[in-house]
Amino acid sequence: MITLNNGTQIPHIGVGTWTLRDEIAVNNVKFALQAGFRLIDTAQMYENESEVGEGIKQSGVKREDIFVTTKVSTTVMRGSEETIRQAIDESIRKLGNYIDLLLIHWPVKNCVMKTWKIMEEYVKSGKVKSLGISNFHPHHIEELLEYAEIKPVLNQLEVHPLMSQVENIAYNKSQGIQVQAWGPFGQGDINIPGIETIQTIAKKYGKTPSQIVLRWIVQRDLITIPRAKPKHFEENLQIMQFELSSEDMIAIDALNQNMRSSVDNDPENFPW
Numbered sequence: 001m002i003t004l005n006n007g008t009q010i011p012h013i014g015v016g017t018w019t020l021r022d023e024i025a026v027n028n029v030k031f032a033l034q035a036g037f038r039l040i041d042t043a044q045m046y047e048n049e050s051e052v053g054e055g056i057k058q059s060g061v062k063r064e065d066i067f068v069t070t071k072v073s074t075t076v077m078r079g080s081e082e083t084i085r086q087a088i089d090e091s092i093r094k095l096g097n098y099i100d101l102l103l104i105h106w107p108v109k110n111c112v113m114k115t116w117k118i119m120e121e122y123v124k125s126g127k128v129k130s131l132g133i134s135n136f137h138p139h140h141i142e143e144l145l146e147y148a149e150i151k152p153v154l155n156q157l158e159v160h161p162l163m164s165q166v167e168n169i170a171y172n173k174s175q176g177i178q179v180q181a182w183g184p185f186g187q188g189d190i191n192i193p194g195i196e197t198i199q200t201i202a203k204k205y206g207k208t209p210s211q212i213v214l215r216w217i218v219q220r221d222l223i224t225i226p227r228a229k230p231k232h233f234e235e236n237l238q239i240m241q242f243e244l245s246s247e248d249m250i251a252i253d254a255l256n257q258n259m260r261s262s263v264d265n266d267p268e269n270f271p272w
């Protein structure tokens, strides 16, 4: 477990749910919890919060033993204060009467302050335990810290060997903000476990290339949330049981190309 800046504890590895819908989403969450995962990542944008909530109920694991993250969507952020409150209320209802961690999904231009102030109300009323951000660069964080009464505990960023985010992670660390890695295996045409260096290191340790990628992430003191199907659960849980040498960490660090694999060209989401 990692301790966040407000004293809350969160597991090193969890399960993402992007693109999962209907029965598959319910079952993935249920089986992930039964396999031993305690961290589940969803978002209003994924349109699967009800299924995530249902999977939690069906798992038989106590709600208080599970750490559930969701995110306020960019569409909701662009709406009125009433729209934002309604969307957060809905998320809370679907995810078991409270949310462990509520993130701003993207730093939507001119909408962050209004959204953050409302999110703070929910922490004060006890319906949300912690607040965080996602896809924020240091300058977005600096601006937020000027008015935030409640500091973000975590920043969810795209992190994989071709996009190692060294500077952004160092900045977050200097502010006491934990980084959580999304998209560890790359999206679209980018196949991170297929990279030759990763495959060579995997053979050396007798591990899968995916385990090497996940281990490189957690060994950098980051949290990660691969979108695992049941076939990956055991493989992903086992990354806590071995260690990469510093030479191999450096070899993977050297793969960085600052290459974003996600395709989101909406300038309102990316006012970099």
Ligand SMILES: NC(=O)c1ccc[n+]([C@@H]2O[C@H](COP(=O)([O-])OP(=O)(O)OC[C@H]3O[C@@H](n4cnc5c(N)ncnc54)[C@H](OP(=O)(O)O)[C@@H]3O)[C@@H](O)[C@H]2O)c1
Binding pocket: 015, 016, 017, 018, 019, 041, 042, 105, 134, 135, 156, 157, 181, 182, 183, 184, 185, 186, 187, 193, 210, 211, 225, 226, 227, 228, 229, 232, 235, 236
């Ligand atoms: N904050 C944000 O803006 C943001 C953006 C994107 C995602 N996220 C979150 O981060 C989570 C993870 O990112 P992602 O969904 O983009 O993709 P990902 O976890 O990087 O990749 C998942 C894909 O990798 C393959 N894979 C190979 N080995 C695997 C292993 N050991 N475990 C899991 N998958 C393996 C899987 O394919 P096969 O199943 O075919 O093997 C799966 O389709 C999302 O589900 C979401 O919760 C957040």
